[in-house]
Structures are given as structure tokens and as C-alpha cells.
Amino acid sequence: MEIRTYAEELERQILSPRACLAAQSKGRAVDIPPCPMRTCFQRDVDRVVHSKAFRRLMHKTQVFLQPEGDHYRTRMTHTLEVSGIARSMARALGLNQDLTEAAALAHDLGHTPFGHAGERALSRMVEGGFRHYEQSLRVVDRLERDGAGLNLCYEVRDGILRHTTGPMAETLEGQLVRYADKIAYINHDIDDAMRGGIIYPTDIPVHISQVLGFTHGERIERLVLDIVANSQEGMEIHQSPKVAKAMAELKNFMFEAVYFNPKAKGEESKAEDMICHMFEYYCKHNDKLPCEYQDILVREGVERAVTDYIAGMSDAYAVEKFEELFIPMRWMIK
Template sequence: MPQSQMPRPTPESEPGDRWRAAYACRSSRSRGRLLSEPGSATRNHFQRDRDRIIHSTAFRRLKHKTQVFVSHEGDHYRTRLTHTIEVAQIARSVARALGLDEDLAEALALAHDLGHTPFGHTGEDALDACMRSFGGFDHNAQTLRIVTRLERRYAGFDGLNLSWETLEGLVKHNGPLIGPDGAPTARYAERGIPAAIVEYQQRQDLWLASHASAEAQVAALADDIAYNAHDIDDGLRAGLFGHAALRVVPFLADLLDEIERLHPGLETARATNELVRRVITHFVEDVIRSSEALLAALAPADADAIRHAGAPVIAFSDAIATADREIKAFLYPNMYRHPRVGVIRQKAADVVRDLFTRFSAAPQAMSEDWAAGVAAFDEARKARRIADYIAGMTDWYALDEHRRLFDATPALR
């Protein structure tokens, strides 16, 4: 029979199942979408989710959203988009090694930062303070809001109508949101679960009291691995610290010693590349080994057994978990709170606060499609519309809007 006439497997037959572990999520067993849709002839549910995320407006905006404030130093520093691509690559690698669904892990990695504001965590902190009287702002909840409401690409629904497993993973990749008693877990104990999550939970139960799938847990740790490595890289290239300063972290000191032993006198730029790739390799290989041991001990029969395991099954070893904490402890004062970065952070926060204040007083100053109907909103709904508008801005658009509305706009450098 000519190849063109050979019967093709349908996406839901999942020919790759023989390589998947019993506890992997399976598109053919998906709990489906909130709104039923015809199946695709060429893609399964998780592949369609990934593709919808990549083609979304929010994903394209990541190109011009800050990761850490070193962009003024040159063109080679990470943006939210390049960070996201790195997370997706690591997530796929780990998922493949553990016999998990690579497409779901990739979809979750690609979507995990869609809800971030302009100017990185500085923008989020400023917008959260502006929204304090109206439930605050949380980038994870904003991601859910984007993929379930704010994207408007389809004639039949708002959002992207993603599968249950993708939505669950986006909401719970860092762990359960409520305990067995229904009370918010530590992350949300003080202020409660964000309204966007509570509202969506009333439409579709995302099992807020359980852990997420192994694929979602992989995406969460891939995020940690990626930003540990590339923040070291970007911090070195920006001159915020040097190789010698990194030696306060024993894990990094050992890697630097290894590089010097194997490549004595190596130029700084190449030594930095050698260091970064070793950080990624050690972390990735460790999480695979450690997770294999945890999974072997649990022997989960299916994906739901992962959700109800009571603890994460994708985790670093104790040694690498210590290295992870020590790297973060180094980066916090030496990069995220470096005086040069701090000056820019303050200016960026001022831009966000100025925009929120102006739009609150004059909603018609927003673009026409965002300003439509706001005059009839109550204060809480108006504030949320303004937060949605600002959160969706790129760094450059936020600065352009500030220049349009104010006499003076700070230069972020």
C-alpha cells in the first residue's frame, strides 16, 4: 500500500504510550475542556493546548517583558519569552526521561508566565499594592484569567478553552491551594485564594486540595532550574558580580574549580558558559534521579495517584535542594536587590502606579476597546479591568502610555 494511503493513527490513540509511564497524564483520558469541541485530526488535546498558547497574544507579549533589570546593558539578556523557551526545553527533557507526557509539560512551561506584568516582579508588586483594596494581584491567577477569559481569538468562546489537565497544572504547579479542611494553604493563608481562581473553580473543579500532575511538577522545577542558571549568567554578563563572588556557594565553587582544572586560564566569557551549562546539567540529572527514586517508592498506578500522593513526586535531592536555596540566597542581594537594579525597579514601580492612578481617575484614557463600558462598572470591577490592561502591557508599551499621559517619564537605566 502506498505510504499516502497507509492508515494514520488518530491523535487519541497515542502511539507513544508504550514509552509512557503508568502515572503519566494521557490525552486520551483527559477530563476534557469546559466547552466541548470537535477533536483534531492531527493533534491530541495537550498538543492543541500547547499550540493555542504559542499562538496567543499574551505569549507574543513576553518578548518585551522584563525578566530581571539588566536589559539596558545589552541585547543578550533574558526576557520573559527567552526564559519561557528555556523552561520549556528543560521541562521536555525531564518529562521524557521520566516517561511523562512531554506535550503537557511543554504546554505548562510555555504558559507559566503569561500573567506577568511589565517590569517583572517589580511591576507585579506595584500592581498588587494598587489592587490591595480589590483582592490584590497575583501573576499565577492572572495566567488563569488570560487563558480562560482575556484572550479573544475564537468565535465561540473567550479564553483558549484549554484542557482540564493544563488548567489544573497552571493553577497548582506549586502545590495544593487549600488543605483538607478547605482553608487556604500557607501561600494564600493571609490573603485568601485569588478571586480569579475562586471564580473559575465555581465553573470547573480543578481539585484545589490535591497536588498537580507530575508534568506540572516538572514544569515548576524546570522554572527554578532555568532562572537559577540564567540569572547567574545575566548577572555575570551585566557585571553585577564576578566569578569570585559566586564561590560563597559551595556548589558553584566546586563547578568553578572543575572548569579551571579542565580548562586552565579559560577566558571569562567561555568560563561563564561552562558554568551555566554545568549548573543546568547537574540540576536536571539530579531531579531525574531523585524523582525516579520517589516514583519507585510510591509506585503510582496512574496520574491521579500522583495527585493524591500527599507530597511532590518531582523533587531535588537534599544536596541539590540545598544548592538551590544557596544560589537563590546569593542572587537576592547580589542581583535582584543590587543597587543598580534597585534604581530601575523604583522607576518602573512609579510607572505602574502612575498608570493605575490615572486610569482609575479617567478610565477613558485607556485604549478604546478596554475603556468601553467601564463607566457603568462598580469600583472593584473597574479596578480589575485596569489591572488587566496594565498587566497585559509590555515594558515598552507601558512606557509609551506613560509618555502619552504624563509630562515626564523615567528612563529605565
Template sequence: MSVGMAAPRSVYACDPDRSRGRLFAEPPSKTRSPFRRDCDRVIHSTAFRRLKYKTQVFVFHEGDHYRTRLTHSLEVAQIARALARQLGLDEDLTETLALAHDLGHPPFGHAGERALDSCLQGHGGFDHNAQTLRVVTSLEHRHPEFDGLNLTWEALEGIVKHNGPLTERGGEAVGRYRGHGIPAAVSDFNRTYDLELWSFASLEAQAAAIADDIAYDAHDIDDGLRAGLFAVDDLKIMPLTAEMIAEIAKRYPDLDNDRRGAELVRELISYLIGAVVAETRRRLEAAWPTSVEDVRNHGEQLIAFPADVAQQETGIKAFLKLRMYRHPRVMGVMGEAERILFDLFARYQQEPAILPAEWRLPHGEESETEHARRIGNFIAGMTDRFALTEHQRLFDSTPDLR
């Protein structure tokens, strides 16, 4: 089957008619599948709207053309749906997971995550993936009968496990959680609603995860070019992009730099999607899963880059880390952003009465950890501009992050 053709629904796809259901039982919709309802709930959530003013790499007021968490999530969803369509997966569930994957990110991108993790040391730390689970299971207050969005089991599983299992079958943490354990938000919820943390997630979740990588690579190149942090020709240092740049020059010898960059981004996205589809089909043919349960129990990710492309993709990430994420201009702004969150957290701890009423509990009714986590939840939900406004309200001097 060519990459341009949609595949019929596969036997290993998640079937909405066989969903494991929701934590709180609800009558079925007459017009939408369970996974379509999940996706719509994410889109209509408060947390999703706030992504419009949350940093991807550049703070929101640095320019209207840079990605925000919202535009990044939309681009991830587009790529994820393209993968799902080629592989015969459920597109609605794939889209749900792509749109929801960053709901737990705090303001100011990874700088905000580092700051909150530091503030919450001794109280479980901060993990944006765990925070996403907290958002969709408790922090959204839009329904009369439950907190959160009451997403299907498959959506919650995908949110938590899209990068692979969190534990061994016996419960021991694995991967990046081996040293510090499973985040409390995940382990606490898992006791209520078992997400089988030891197994792999569905192919829909795996598609959303690798779509995030593709979007980061391509669109951070686009933003870095627009910001002048590097030029198109600087990307010739990597064989993959060098070959693409040379081919673009042959086809369009007089193209200006802006269009060269845009064409390179398009070529890179198409190439990476095609590589993932080809490698995934190869792995599926070898594994021969006949159900989504076979996928969960397979023992490794089935949606992946081929080995050589994985190496090339790692090279792109290394380039962006050096030339973009650690660029002095970006590092300077992000250092000031971290200070803003450190200041806010400390002030709320010292003076809990200044928190909004819905984020306060009477003195003595919660432990120190519960109080710290409440503050962390409040700050994590802030947009960049609200965090700046709060800092201006509480402090005499606030960085302008430019």
C-alpha cells in the same frame, strides 16, 4: 536507566487520549493530540508574543543579550521537556505548562507585580499565577465561540496547581494563600470548572515548576555575570558552584571569564536536571503510583530536588537575591518602574475615558472593584515598552529606566 536515555510513557503520565476534555466541547484534531493543540494555542497567543518585551530581571532596552520573559519561558520549556523525556511523561503537556507559566506576568518583572498588587489592595490584589489563568480562560480573544484558549482540564490544572494544592479538601486555603485566601480569578473559575484545588497537580506540571527553578538559577547567574553585577569567582562562596569552577579550571586552565561563566551555567543545568531525575525516580519507586490519579492524591510533590541539593539550590537563590535582585543598580531601575505603573493605574482610575475603547465600560455599569480589575488586566498585559510609551503620552516626565 541512564539520564541520557528517554523513558517509555509511564503509567502515571497524563494520557492525552484520556483527557478530561475542555470547558467548551470541540471536535478532536485529526493530526494533533489534545495536549499538542494546547501547546500550539499558547504559542500562537497574543500574550505569549508580548513576553518578548517583558522584563525578566533587566528591562528590555538594557541589552539584547539579557533574558526576557519569552526567552526565559523557552529555556524553561527545554529543561522541562528534558525532565519529561527521562521520566516518561507527556512532553506536549509539559511544554504547554512551561510556555504558559509566565503569561500573567505584568511589565517590569517582580517590580510590576508588586506595584499592581499594591494598586489592587481592596480589590483582591494581584497574583501572576491567577492572572495566567485569567489570560487563558478569558482575556485572549482569538476564537469565535469562546473567550480564552479553551485549554484542556489538565493544562488548566497544571497552570493553577503546579506549585501544589491551593486548599484543603474542605476548601480552606493553604500555603501562601492561607492569609489572604484564593485569588478571585481562581475561585470564580473553579466554581465553573472544578480544578480540584485540594489535590496535587500532574507530574507534567511538577516538571514545569521545577524547570522554572533550574532556569532561574542558571540563567540569572548568566545574566548577572554579563551585567557585571558579580564575577565568576564570587560564586566560589557556595560549595556547589565552587566545586564546578575548580573542575572547569582543571579542564580549561586558560579559559577566559566569559567562557568560564558559560561553562558553569551548562554544568549547573546538567547537574540539577540529573539530581531531579534521580530523586524523582527514588520517590516514584517508594510511592509506586499506577496512574495520574495516584500522583494527584499522593500527598506530596514527587518531582523534587534531593534534600542536600535543595539546600544548595536555596543557597544559589540567596546569593542571587543579595547580589543581583537587590543590587543598587537593579533596585533603582525597578523602583522607577514601580512608579510608572502606580502613575498609570491612578490616571486610568481618575480618567477612565483615556483607556482604549475595548477596555472601557459606560460609567455606572461596573462596580469600583470591577473597574479596578479591568485596569489591572489592561496594565498586566502591557509590555515594558508599551508601559513606557503610555506614561510618556500621559505624563510630562518619564524615567528612562537605565
């Protein structure tokens, strides 16, 4: 028996009847021969991890722009935390950890440089707006592997597209990724904000901490256990009303105290201006786009090509290109 076949049979035996089994996947847009060792979802995990877009996440902002210190989160560390939380919940519920991990690792591949500041800037410039979850799907479908895409399974793609807003994912595994994303970013943003002196532990309203916990670990454990306890049946992931209310209040607190705090976010207007200026420049001078985006320009238009190029930039690369385009070089007489 092939290792993959054995793994698929093991899934049938040990996973919940509600789990999405690899052998029952709706498949890929382009059929490929099955791997002798890995299930289709295990294969997708590897495809994401080995992608260029995944490697760039380590150089993209999560919340704080270019913080001084090695311990602040990046888009990469956020993604890894989401993956860990999602897999823990999937394991506890008897769901497919491989599918959960693949969707979690890919969910932010389309995020812009400078975090949500970059997303806001592109959304102003692009007709119809810009949404990072749609761009993440475009990365895995169209942009990776020199335009061939990663050709991921339907269920992984569905989890990527629906990880933020709108209808819930079709699979419970995809739904877990949406909750894990929220659990991760709210809690690690609190941790980073405290590290940066933006807020202090006593700033969090006591009535929220009494429900969710007073420390980073307590909050994550409470949120995870609540989802596991309330999602034992049916085809939808749930929180208890009490915990959901406290989590919503904590999110509102973070918007007021951190996400809209001028001390923490004061530089974001500069980042947005950089993105907008570069977008206008490349739309007018599309011959300056790298060669790999010229095919997109011809087939899908200049705005699409420019959007793909800028959205894929790391923070440092975006600053480098902006300086190259708009900052005069020193002139020296030799």
C-alpha cells in the same frame, strides 16, 4: 486510523504509567470537536504559541530593565528555557512532553511589564494583591481571543496556576514546570548578572558550586539529573536533600547579590511609580481604557479592567502610555 488516535495509542504504549495521557484529560471548559491530527495537549501548545500574550513576552523584562545589549533574557527567552528544561525532564521520566510544554509556554503569560517590579506595584494597588500566576490563568481563560479565552485543557491550566507557590500541580508534568522555572531563572539570572558586571564567578560561594557545578551548563545538568534520579517513583517530583539545600542557598545568594543590588535594580522604583500612577489614572478616567476592556469594566468592575490592561502591557508600551498621559508634549509655533 486518524493521526491523533495513533498518537494517543502511542502514548499508552511508551509513556510511564504515571504520565497524564491526552486521551484521559479531564477536558476543556467548553467542549470542542477533537482535532484529526493533534492530541488535546499538542493543540494547547499551538494555541499558546499563536496567542497575542505569548508574542508580547519578547518585549517584557525578565530581571534587568531595558539592558543595553541583545543577549540579556526577556520573559520570552525565559519561557523558552523553562520549556526546554521541563521537556527534557519529562522525556527522561517517560512523562507527557506535550502537556509539559503547553504548561511551560503559558506559565508567565500574565506577567506584568518590568518583571517583578511591575508585579509588586500592581500588588500594592489591587485589593487582595496581584499574583502573576493567577493572571496567567486569567489570560488563557478570559482575555485572549477577544474575551473568549484559549479554552485550554484542565491539566494545562492546573500547571499554569500552580507553577510558583502553594500546592503542587496534580500532574507530574505540571510539577516539572515548577522546578524547571526555578532551574531556568536562577541560572540565567546568574549568567545575565555576570554579563552585566554585577557579580563574578568567584562570588558564588564555593560550597554551593562544589554541589551544583561551577558553570552555567554544569549547574543545569546537575539540577536536572538530580530531579530525574529522585523522581522515578510516586506521584511527586523530588530533589535530593543535598541538591535542594544547595539550590536554596544559591537562591538566597542571588537575592543578596543581584535581586536587591541597587546597581542592578536601582531603576525599578521608577518602574513601580509608573505602574502605580497609570493605575490611579485609569481608575479615575476609565473611559480612556481601550474598547476591549470596556466589557470587563461593566461586568467585573473598573479595578479588574485596569489591572488586565496594565498587566498585559509590554515594557515599551507602558513607557509610551505613561509619556502620553503624564509628560507634556513639545509646543511648537508653526
